[in-house]
Amino acid sequence: MKSLFIDGPAGRLHVQDSQGQGPSVVLLHGNSSAGAAFAAQCQALGQRYRLLVVDLPGHGQSAPVSPEHYSFAGFAALLSALVATLQLKDYAIVGHSLGGHAALEALPQLAGLRALVLLGAPPFNAELAGRLFRPEPTGGLVFKGSLNRTERERLAAAFVAPSQQSAQRAAELDSFIAQTDPHVRDALGKALAQGQFADEWALLQASQVPALLIQGDDDAFIDAQACSELAGAALQVRRVPNCGHCPHVEAPALCNAWLAEFFQDTL
Template sequence: MNKYVKEINGIRTEIIESRGVGTPVFIFHGNSSGASAYVDLLQSEVGDTYRLIAVSFPGHGESAYYREDVTEVTIEQLGEFTVDVVNSFGFDKYVLIGQSLGGHALLESLPAHSNAAGLVLVSSPPIALSRLGDAFLADPTDGLLFKGELSEQECARFGKAFVQTGSIDKLQELVTLIESTHPQFREQLGAGLGAGKVLDEVALLKQSDLPCLMLKGEFDRFLNSAYYDTLLNDDKIKADVITFPGAGHAIQVDLPTAFEVVVGQFIANVTSANVSKPAVASSQESQEVHVNG
């Protein structure tokens, strides 16, 4: 792996790359996480095959935060950041992976990702302001998602809400990322959401012809599983859904091997010369993956 800092619009940004030299794949994480949450994938066979590029959002991992006069953070703003990151590399073709908040950021910036070959949404179904109540369950962290300073106990409770079967070591890595996140980020993200600043991601996905794969954990404590069914019932949404039995919100932590297999297959499909849409299944159906993690 290669870890370095790249300046993106004046923000010193943490980047961790795999050693592969194939099609580039950009990975964007969720709230209070970071690029290092994808080390297993970067060090996998997929990472040896493709050029995986994991990115830490401002205020996450080892990335600097926004300037001091920023008072709120919106998903659209984070989406613009993903575009700035990708454009700074100048690739003709690439694949996008976004987990949770990172997936929503990619959805809200889809029109600007014109060179993307495919999109993987990990625990990140497209939402709209009017559909938030349908998509999300009651917050299992009791407000920690948008709280600034967190105690050691709160960071541990926050981390446990993301996983179902992940190892103690992997859980501690998540907790460490939560502890290192700039506290203003959570507060200012909450301010943006509280102001209703959410684009219609469902409409944006419908307008896109990008091959899309949605991954969901069977025991995700944040998302309403039935919401995915409403998306699949919309014939204008061209996407497949794969369920990971036994996984929570952070699928890559709970079932890293299964995650690697599914992501690797999708990347191979969408970067092949004769890719068809949808990119994984022959019809829009919810599937389950059974690979030991």
């Protein structure tokens, strides 16, 4: 993987480039995570596709930005600018959680997008939100600014299914959370509480971009059965048993196989 540092409109972004020979695929992680969470995808698919693994602003090795950019719309604008800077054409996006919602909000600006994969990021609007999202399982830690070690451990545990817990996985997730700019969680939570989100379902339908949702059955944040009810012409839905909020981490072999199959049909 080649590390790139790209100056964006609000700060410097860290992007890892697998330099594969196939079509480009942009990978976007979730809130309080990092591009390194896609290690299994890079290993399995990095030669077949040009994987561009992004550390979103305030995460990983990317610079923090002003808190007003830490919203779905703010991350969407930064994604659109990155795609333009890299001059991508006929590409795909894989977005986990926050990364998926940023991609959905950016759809009107993403010319050349040929496929969208959402990991634990069902497209929603004000009407669908109550059906798709469970009560926040950590008592608000996912949107709390500074976290102590005990709080980080609780948040990390909520991200994966109980059957997928391990000391190594917990330590990795804890490190991602610790590296994240605390303003990300705080500002993102305030923006969502104020209704600062688009009608993602309408945007997806209007875009006509082929889309696949990979959803863990045991996701503490999202109702998998409600996600299944979204399946139709605009969205394929595949559910992963014994999996929480991070299918690319918890079930990498299955996730990678579905990604390769979907890209074979769309890119």
